[in-house]
Amino acid sequence: MPFIQNTWYAAAWSTEITRSLLARTIANENIVFYRTEAGSVVGLTDRCPHRFVPLHLGRLKGDSVECGYHGLCFDQTGACTLNPHGDGQIPRAAKVKSYKIAEKHGVVWLWLGEASKADESSIADFSVLTNPKFRTVCSYLHVQANYQLISDNLLDLSHGQYVHPMFKNAEGPPRFEAEKDPHSNEVWAKFSRPNQLPNKYFQMLGYPKDQRGDHRNFMRWNPPSLLLLDVGMTGVNRPVEEGLSIPTSHLLTPETETTSHYFWAMSRDFRQDEDDLSQELLRVGVAVFDDEDKPVIEAQQRAVNTSELMSLKPVLLHTDGPAVRARRIVEAQLQAEQR
Amino acid sequence: MPFIQNTWYAAAWSTEITRSLLARTIANENIVFYRTEAGSVVGLTDRCPHRFVPLHLGRLKGDSVECGYHGLCFDQTGACTLNPHGDGQIPRAAKVKSYKIAEKHGVVWLWLGEASKADESSIADFSVLTNPKFRTVCSYLHVQANYQLISDNLLDLSHGQYVHPMFKNAEGPPRFEAEKDPHSNEVWAKFSRPNQLPNKYFQMLGYPKDQRGDHRNFMRWNPPSLLLLDVGMTGVNRPVEEGLSIPTSHLLTPETETTSHYFWAMSRDFRQDEDDLSQELLRVGVAVFDDEDKPVIEAQQRAVNTSELMSLKPVLLHTDGPAVRARRIVEAQLQAEQR
Amino acid sequence: MPFIQNTWYAAAWSTEITRSLLARTIANENIVFYRTEAGSVVGLTDRCPHRFVPLHLGRLKGDSVECGYHGLCFDQTGACTLNPHGDGQIPRAAKVKSYKIAEKHGVVWLWLGEASKADESSIADFSVLTNPKFRTVCSYLHVQANYQLISDNLLDLSHGQYVHPMFKNAEGPPRFEAEKDPHSNEVWAKFSRPNQLPNKYFQMLGYPKDQRGDHRNFMRWNPPSLLLLDVGMTGVNRPVEEGLSIPTSHLLTPETETTSHYFWAMSRDFRQDEDDLSQELLRVGVAVFDDEDKPVIEAQQRAVNTSELMSLKPVLLHTDGPAVRARRIVEAQLQAEQR
Known part of the structure; x- marks a missing residue:
C-alpha cells in the first residue's frame, strides 16, 4: 500500500x-x-x-x-x-x-x-484558517489507523447520530444528497437537517434551543485527504450569512500504513473574542475526535488488519458514495505514479 | 493450526x-x-x-x-x-x-x-456443575498459551508434586495407571495415592491431618478439551461415598493459536452451606491455576513458540500417554473435517 | 545473521x-x-x-x-x-x-x-580486572541493539565529543591515528589529545584543572567483541606511569540479532581505597553508557531495523577504519565456520 x-x-x-x-x-x-x-x-x-x-x-x-x-x-x-x-x-x-x-x-x-x-x-484552499474574519483553534491527534479510514469517517457524517451524543438529532440521521455533477478531483459530501431543532453542539454555540432552523454539514475533500467542513445553522429558509458558521478543517496525513496524523481546526465567524469559547471548542473537539471517533476508527483498523478496506468487499450504503469516490481518486493517482 | x-x-x-x-x-x-x-x-x-x-x-x-x-x-x-x-x-x-x-x-x-x-x-456431561447435591464455585482465566498445552498439563497430574506446594505429598508423585481399554473418543488419566497422609489441600478441606487414606485424581477428557477431575479422599480401602469429593471442571477453549480461555469450577458434596469455604476454594484455585500453572504453561508456549508441540519431538514419559491420546483424537477429527 | x-x-x-x-x-x-x-x-x-x-x-x-x-x-x-x-x-x-x-x-x-x-x-587478556594493582568496579547493561553497533561505538571514540559532555574537550574531537601494521585478529583504535587541558572526567579523577597534559584513549578489540580501553592522562610528554590510568573493559555479547549484553568495568591504579570514588565511577558509567550511549545506539538500531549496517552502504569517515576492520574479522570467521 x-x-x-x-x-x-x-x-x-x-x-x-x-x-x-x-x-x-x-x-x-x-x-x-x-x-x-x-x-x-x-x-x-x-x-x-x-x-x-x-x-x-x-x-x-x-x-x-x-x-x-x-x-x-x-x-x-x-x-x-x-x-x-x-x-x-x-x-x-x-x-x-x-x-x-x-x-x-x-x-x-x-x-x-x-x-x-x-x-x-x-494546495487546497484552507484560507479560512488564517482569515481574520474567523477565530481559529487548532489541535493534533495521533490515530492508530490508516488515513483513509479517517477520511471515510469524515465523508459519511451520518455517523454523528451514533458516535457523537453532541451531534445527535432527535429526528434521526441527516439527509444526504449525492453530488449531481462531481468534479474530477474534489469530492463533496453534503448532509443537511432542514427545519430541525439545534443539537447540543449548536445549543452550546448559542443557537436558541427551541428555535427550528436549517443545519448544514457540507464536507469538501481534496487529495490526498484534506477535508473542510462547511458547518452551520441558520433560520429555516434564511440565508447562510444570517446564521452561525463554524468551518472545520481536517487535515489527514499518513504516518505509516496503519497510523496517521490528524490535524484539526475549528474556525468561527461569531463570538471571536471570547477566549472561553475557544477553550470550550478545544474541549469539545477532543471529546468528539479523540474520545469518540478515534476508538471506533482504531477498532475498525484492527478488524481490517493489514487488508485494504475495499478488498474486503464491504456492504455499501447510499451514504458511502463520497468515500468511495475519494478512494478512487487516490487509487487513480497512485496508479498514474506507478506507470 | x-x-x-x-x-x-x-x-x-x-x-x-x-x-x-x-x-x-x-x-x-x-x-x-x-x-x-x-x-x-x-x-x-x-x-x-x-x-x-x-x-x-x-x-x-x-x-x-x-x-x-x-x-x-x-x-x-x-x-x-x-x-x-x-x-x-x-x-x-x-x-x-x-x-x-x-x-x-x-x-x-x-x-x-x-x-x-x-x-x-x-455435549460432554458436566451436570455436576448444576447438580443441587453440590455447591459449585466458578472462575475464569486467560492464558497466553495454546489450549492443548493446558490440556496436557491437566492430563498429567504428576506435575502437582512439583508445581503446587498445596498438592505435594511427602511420598512423592502419585501412581499412574494407564487405561486398559480406552474409549475411542474419551480419555481417562487416573492418578492415585493409596494409603497416604492428606496433602495440604485435603487438610484444608477437613480431612484429618494424621489419618491415612486413599486419594484419587481421575481426570476425564472429552474433545475438544473439556476436562472433569474426579478428585477425592476417603479412608484406606473405604468406599468413595464415605470420603470427601470435590469434582473439578476445566473447560478449555482456544481463543487464538497461542491464547486460551480457561473456565474452571470446583463442586463439593460437603460443607455446601459454608460461604467461607467457597471463598477459600476460589482463593486456592487462583493461587494454583493462575499463579502456579499459568506461568509454567506460558513459559512453555514461549519456548515452543509457533511450533506444534509434537513436531518438536518431546521426550515422552509413561505419564504422557493420556495427553498424547487426546492430541491424536483432536488431530483425527481435524483431518476428518479437512477431507 | x-x-x-x-x-x-x-x-x-x-x-x-x-x-x-x-x-x-x-x-x-x-x-x-x-x-x-x-x-x-x-x-x-x-x-x-x-x-x-x-x-x-x-x-x-x-x-x-x-x-x-x-x-x-x-x-x-x-x-x-x-x-x-x-x-x-x-x-x-x-x-x-x-x-x-x-x-x-x-x-x-x-x-x-x-x-x-x-x-x-x-581468551583475550582482561587480567586487569583481577590485577590487585587496580581497584575495579563492574556493571551490566542491557541494550536493544546488535552487539556490533556497540562495538562500532567503542571503536570510534570521537563520538565522546558529541555524545558525552563529560568527555568533551574544548579543542574539539581527538586526533585519530590509523594502525600502521595491523594484527590479523586484533584491532587498535588510538585516539589522543596531546597537550590539552583535562576534560570533566579527568578533573573528577583528580587531574589538576589548569594543567595541560597528554590524554590517550587507546581501544583494543578482540573477537567476537571484547574491548579494553587504555585510557589515561599524564603530563605533556611525560611517561604514562606518572599519570592517571583507568583501563576500562567493555565485553559485548549478543543476546539476539537486535539485543545485547554489555558488561563494563573501570579499573584504576590510583586512590584504590576510596570507596566514594568507586561509587562515583559507577555513577559516571551509568550516566555515560546507559543514559547517553544507549539511546543513540538503540535509535541507530531502529533506523537500521533488521538490515546489516554495512549492507546499507553507510558513508565512511577516516575514524571508521577500526570498526570496519573489526566487522571484517567477524565476517571472515563466520564465513570460515559456514564452510
Missing part, C-alpha cells in the same frame, strides 16, 4: 516548527523539521548517512543540523558542510534529502515527490 | 451473558454475545459488514444489535433489520453469522461449524 | 553465578547457569526435553537441576539422572546440552561451538 508522492501533505501546524528539531514520520519517511534563523521551514531526512542515527537527536547550529553522534553538519539543502574529523574532507555521499516545503494557511506542507512538480498554487 | 469446527466449545459461563454485549474471540472468530429479552443466548459475528467496526461497540435495542458507527441493526438471526439512511433499503449482503448456541450445565456452548450437525446431546 | 560459534563469549560476571539458577540468552541460545557445590560454573540448555519448560523455573538439588514441571533431574553434564515417574526408566533422548565454560579474570566465558576446539588460553 504505497502513498501518493506528488501531492502536498500537511506536515505540521506552522506554530509547531520552531528553532528546535521536530521529528515526524510522513508516509513512512522519517523527517526532521526546523526553522532557519530567517524563519523558513526546513525538512531533512532524519537519518545521518554516516551511522544512520536520527538527526533530531543532534542540535541546531545556525541553519544547520549537527549530528549528535559524530558531529557531521548538514545545511538546509541537505549538503554536509562540516566533517570535524581527520583532514575534514567531506565524502561525496555525505548528504541527506531536503524536502520541498511550503507554508500556507498556517500549515506546513510537504511534497514527497519530484520537487520540479511541486506547485504551491495547487 | 486450524481448530475443530464441528464440536461444542465452552464460550462462557451462563452468568456472564446478560443484556450487555460481550465480545469474545473463539478459535480466531470474533463473536459478540448477548441475551434476548426472552432469555436465550445469541452469538453473532462481531463485525458489521458495512465498515467492519465491531458490533460490541454498539448497543442492544430489544433483541437486536445496533452498530455503533452508522446504526445498521442486526437481529438474533444475523439479518439486518434496519438501515436508517436514504431510502432504507437493506443491501442483500448486509447480514452477519448467527452461531449455533446451546446452554447446558450452566455453560454457554458454541458450535462453529455446520448448524445442522450440532446435537446438544453430544 | 548468524553468530560465531567457536569463540569465547562473556556470559556473566563471576559474581553473578551463584547457587541460584540464572537464565540468560546468548546468541539466541537459552542457557541456565549455576554454580556447583564445589564452585565450578555450569551452563545447560534452559529447556527440559520433556515438555520444553525452561529449567530455570525449577530448582537446584545438589549439583543437578530439577525441572519445575514434572521433576526430571539433569546433572552438570546435561544427563538426566532421575525420572521420578512409573518405573523410573530414563529415556535415551532425555538430556540437555552442557556448554563448555571457562572462568577467568572474574568473567564467566561461554563457548557455543565444538568443545574440543575450546582453548582457555585464547
